[in-house]
Structures are given as structure tokens and as C-alpha cells.
């Protein structure tokens with residue numbers, strides 16, 4: 001099935017991406033992703049290795065430079081956010097199979113300096129599920145909702161975006177949640193020393209912005225600052241032959257001239273999005289496949305991606321428009 005889809009779509013290079021692998025999903029990830037267990041992750045890799053050759057980010061870049069196209073019949077494995085579960089559970093499985101991997105980190109979160117606002121939301125949802133909502137008038141004031149329905153309150157928390165993320169801190173106050181304590185007790189992020197160890201072991205460390213904003217909500221100056229700062233942080237701390245950047249959430253809404261600037265001004269050599277199997281006008285911008293949206297096998301994820309790609313061929317909708 002996959003072999004047929006590879007042939008008819010003529011897309012035999014794929015880039016699945018993950019955040020974490022764990023048998024026990026930490027609270028800050030619980031309401032955001034369907035985190036794979038170690039066994040599920042092993043099955044994913046077995047399937048990938050059966051149908052594709054593992055390549056490194058440097059292999060991809062040099063293929064783009066020398067041949068002007070993606071490497072053939074291959075896959076590039078990447079992880080976003082620089083989480084503890086990468087080193088603890090994913091990397092041993094990856095290393096055992098000799099698969100190259102890239103890990104993208106947020107300069108503002110490394111060393112557990114701060115908790116990503118979506119992780120805060122996940123922690124608060126867990127607390128709200130175990131709290132008598134009626135008891136917290138304070139929650140209604142912060143959220144500007146007037147309801148006793150727990151699910152309505154939880155939905156409101158899920159909708160909080162980068163621009164009004166401070167509400168999450170107010171809610172934490174209402175619910176008696178201390179995010180600094182949470183950071184200290186759980187250490188969700190890897191620290192610089194751990195990342196250096198991984199980097200010395202061959203893991204490519206790339207940038208993923210300072211504090212994970214939705215780029216659509218920023219202006220071009222703020223966007224460029226987020227990229228530059230995090231890429232510089234990576235350059236100053238780790239040894240990589242390429243400056244890489246993966247866009248937090250999505251790159252949608254960003255103009256062609258913005259992308260042109262990134263490569264012309266050499267702010268990054270290679271960048272990544274999250275739109276699945278898609279073609280790009282920009283040679284050094286590549287779209288990856290989110291694995292943690294559905295709890296289905298890698299085979300089903302890829303089949304779905306390929307079919308979706310095929311469906312859009314007649315409408316020329318497989319190239320991202322900017």
C-alpha cells in the first residue's frame with residue numbers, strides 16, 4: 001500500500017515529527033498531544049525503516065544543494081520542544097537503530113527557565129477536572145465567563161492564546177497552582193548540559209523560537225527576533241554544521257518576502273513547518289508530518305497523508321501558497 005502511494009505521489013521523502021515518547025504522559029502534555037508509548041514508537045520506527053532510509057538534516061541539506069531535490073526513499077526524524085522524554089525514552093530507541101535525529105529547542109525554556117503557555121493550560125485543565133468549579137469565583141472573573149459548567153471553563157482555557165497568556169497565571173493563582181514549583185518538581189525541559197551531551201553524541205540541535213509564540217500573531221520584526229535569538233542561542237551552545245529552525249505551531253500566514261529574508265540574510269540555512277506532505281516554493285523550507293494528532297499506526301498516518309496529497313493534486317493545492 002505505502003509502496004504504491006510513494007510511487008504514484010512521487011513523494012518518497014517524508015519527515016515525521018514528535019514532541020515526546022513516554023508510557024506515562026506528563027500532565028503538561030496530557031491535553032495537547034497523543035504521546036506515543038515506547039512500544040508504539042518502536043513500531044513507528046520499524047515501519048519507517050522498512051520503507052524508507054533514515055537520513056540526517058545534513059544529508060537533506062546537501063541533497064538540496066547538490067541535486068536540487070529531496071533525498072530519495074528516505075525519512076528525516078525530528079523532535080520539537082527539547083523535552084525530558086526525548087532523552088529518557090525516545091533517544092535510546094533511536095540510537096539503538098542508528099537513526100539520525102534533530103531536536104529543536106526553545107531558548108527561553110531550556111534549563112526549565114519558563115513553562116510554555118500551552119503546557120500551563122494543560123496543567124490547569126488537569127487541576128480544573130479535579131476541582132469543584134463552583135468554589136472559584138476568581139476563575140470566572142479571569143476568564144470572563146459566567147457558567148458553572150466545567151467543560152465550558154475548560155474550553156475557555158484551551159482557547160487562551162499567546163497574546164493573552166497572562167490569564168493562565170491569574171488562573172493558576174485562583175487554583176493554587178505554582179508553575180515555578182511545577183518546573184522545579186517535574187523539570188519538563190532538558191538543560192544545556194544534557195543537550196550538549198546529546199549534541200556530542202550526534203544529535204543535531206536546532207532552534208524553535210524563544211518562547212513558542214504563534215507567528216501569525218506577531219509582526220515581521222518580532223518574528224525575525226524570535227528566529228534570530230533562538231538560532232544564536234543554539235550557535236553559542238552547540239556544534240552543528242547547519243543553522244536550523246522549526247516554526248512553533250505553524251508557519252501559516254507568513255509572507256514569501258519574510259521567507260526570502262531568512263535565507264538571503266542567512267538567519268537560518270534550513271527551516272521546517274508542520275503542514276504534512278506538502279510542496280514548498282522555498283527550497284530550504286520543508287513541511288513535516290505531525291505524528292501525535294491521532295492515535296493510529298505510522299502506516300495509517302502516512303496512508304492518510306498520501307491520500308490527502310493525492311486528493312489535492314487536481315486542484316494544484318499541494319504547494320503552500322504565500
Ligand SMILES: [Zn+2]
Nearest residue numbers: 080081248249
Ligand atoms: Zn513546539
